[in-house]
Amino acid sequence: xxxxxxxxxxxxxAGAAAAGLTERxxxxxxxxxxxxxxxxxxxxxTAGVARAANCxxxxxxxxxxxxxxxxxxxxxxxxxxxxxxxxSAGALTAETLRAHLVAFAVDLIDVLSGDVSLxxxxxxxxxxxxxxxxxxxxxxxxxxxxxxxxxxxxxxAGRKAKLLAFDRADEAYGTLYGLIVxxxxxxxxxxxxxxxxxxxxxxxAEKAVDAFLTLHGAKR
Numbered sequence: 775x776x777x778x779x780x781x782x783x784x785x786x787x788a789g790a791a792a793a794g795l796t797e798r799x800x801x802x803x804x805x806x807x808x809x810x811x812x813x814x815x816x817x818x819x820t821a822g823v824a825r826a827a828n829c830x831x832x833x834x835x836x837x838x839x840x841x842x843x844x845x846x847x848x849x850x851x852x853x854x855x856x857x858x859x860x861x862s863a864g865a866l867t868a869e870t871l872r873a874h875l876v877a878f879a880v881d882l883i884d885v886l887s888g889d890v891s892l893x894x895x896x897x898x899x900x901x902x903x904x905x906x907x908x909x910x911x912x913x914x915x916x917x918x919x920x921x922x923x924x925x926x927x928x929x930x931a932g933r934k935a936k937l938l939a940f941d942r943a944d945e946a947y948g949t950l951y952g953l954i955v956x957x958x959x960x961x962x963x964x965x966x967x968x969x970x971x972x973x974x975x976x977x978x979a980e981k982a983v984d985a986f987l988t989l990h991g992a993k994r
Contacts, residue, residue, distance in 0.1 A: 795851065799837055802827040803851040806844065807890045815897055820844070845909065849916040852890055856881045858924040863934035868991075871932050872983060878925060879954045879979035886959050887968045887975070895963055922947050939992045946990055953982040 795803070805827040809817045820841060824831045838844040859874045885891055894917075898910040926947045932938035940946035958978070962968050 811889045811893045853917040863931045866935040875983045883975045950986045
């Protein structure tokens, strides 16, 4: 439990840093995400968030703007919990690149399997048939694409170090993402117990990265 709490704290700090937020703003968004999990979309009001996070509504408007801005910030903060390493090509070896990719894969699986990410995705799916529903778009723009950009930068560094071979970093990341996530996220969205799947996370990450390196590792 202690290790899990430490990891959650580190991920929270990473989420705030990646989204360009202070730790206080990150803590407010963490509480807002908690409200979403506990009470669904209806619980996510500026008054409710301000009360739960012990801050003023004026601060919320100053930091995030309206409710849509708050939700966008929540998604960016959550996406930032998937940590990536900013490594220069000259500092990478085959061993360190694999270690960075495995750490990224474990973080990605851990964040996607959490109650917050599942709640956000289920809410977006529920809104998908509504005209003008924008949560799915925000999840793509502020969530998956932001994670992809940071991961693609690591892959690009690996290519410059002549450790990886691919034509486009975004396509290579799509392959990596598919190998890591596979059908696991869909299974959890459909109600399969994430806790029961958790024992698969580390082996899944290792196997996914090894498969990716088989496909895109530079032949020397």
